[in-house]
Amino acid sequence: MSSDAPPTILAVDDEPSLTALYEAWLSDRGDVLTATDGTDALELAEDESVDAVMLDRHMPGMTGDEVLDELRDRGHECPVVMVTGVDPDVDIVAMPFDEYLVKPVGRDEVRTTVDTVLSRRTYDEHVREFFALARKKAVLESTCTDGTLTASDEYHELTVEFDAARERANTARDDVLEDGFEELALHHG
Template identity: 45%
Template structure:
């Protein structure tokens, strides 16, 4: 687990919250994150606003390098429609408690036999939920990309409902986390 935040106290607090469940490494900024990233990393908690390299740019570089580990944005930056195009796995708004961190990571860190479509669904649901919680319906209703992703999430949820006996339970657990409104699909 790689915890990335330019505020040392914040990074160390998150690492401390995770230490019983995950082996953690800390990067105090984007540059260190890029140096420490590798195939050994199970997941990344990534701050967006950092002075050396912005978290959005670090995320792009991770993906350009071919890293497919889950990236959970943990940030105080209010999300805007630009997050629809970002390739993160989840988005949590600071402050984040220990239970939310652990539950979020448990949902995204690879588990044997998990359906990759479920990961894709959670990525979509995270973006949509955060935006619905932070933006007004009038700001979202005319956005073509938001509406396209919403339709895609509905289609994917219908497919998963048919193939997973516990889909509703899994989604309910996901929605119980403090990340957004979790409006129903």
Template identity: 40%
Template sequence: MGEEMRVREPSVLMVDDEKRVADAYALRLEDVADVTVAYGGEEALDTVDGGHQPDVVLLDRHMPGLSGDEVLDRLRERELRTRVIMVTAIDPDLGVLDMPFDDYLSKPVEREDLYAAVDQQCRVLAYELLGEYFQLESKRAVVAAELLPEETANNERLADIEEHLAEIETRVRSLLPEAEELLSSFSGIDR
């Protein structure tokens, strides 16, 4: 894969209680991603609760206080639109089959493998978001085509959908180089 990713600059949250390790992985990604570092589970949760929605979370499993497994469960409870890659020295066992992570990398992780994993998870996220976008946009387009403007004016539900569409579109464009082509081909369909 080389030293580049196909996705544009993703937002990555690196979570590891070992400052040197967290900083080393963040340094590996700084040229290709917007990286935020959290030196523990509580700090990671505070970061996302503060409004930061990373595209990818790189999460160590073995941390004092809140373990990576607990952080993972709490991230999933928050229903964030983010992908989680466990980056850990803990060898996986059968227990990982029940864990809601998206990828699992065993330390140490080479730069190319880190890039590839982040890139892959960002593309998966972008396509998930596109599916949601297309579903909402088709509903919005049908309503706009079939109802009179005075029927749709000041409709809170429609306004919420339009706001959500704009947020999704911005996020997809930040992740996928081919987003413009995908979005324009969808909007070109006559409903």
């Protein structure tokens, strides 16, 4: 996507009324494509340059989880927002999404979340990874009991990955700041 072209957002849900609603809510944010099943979603992702995906987890046929895995297997690195009625559990740790919203969702929440993931596309890969892991951690901590999290190997692995990603993101930030100061010194020195 060029910087002046509007982003393309793919909204996938087996309820056509929801995809129509997402399209209405996001039409001023970019071009919105809609699909009501996983197969159509994958075809649209192949045919179009998709900048962000809103994806329901519970769909007949191909689930949102399967669509997400297939998108990643095909090399699509665009941000994915899971928008679903499925309450998250530690099973989300291994899922390569960027944000997780539990239905029902409102207009402002959807718009803010899409704006956020679209803006993150410009971030360093380490910073994007940190935000994705931070979101998973926050979702789990707000929906699971402390006992469930303490007993979960997946959650423990997530916290280890989160700490490592935070270090990589901090290093990337420091490198950018250092490069920026060196560039300023070269031009003003």
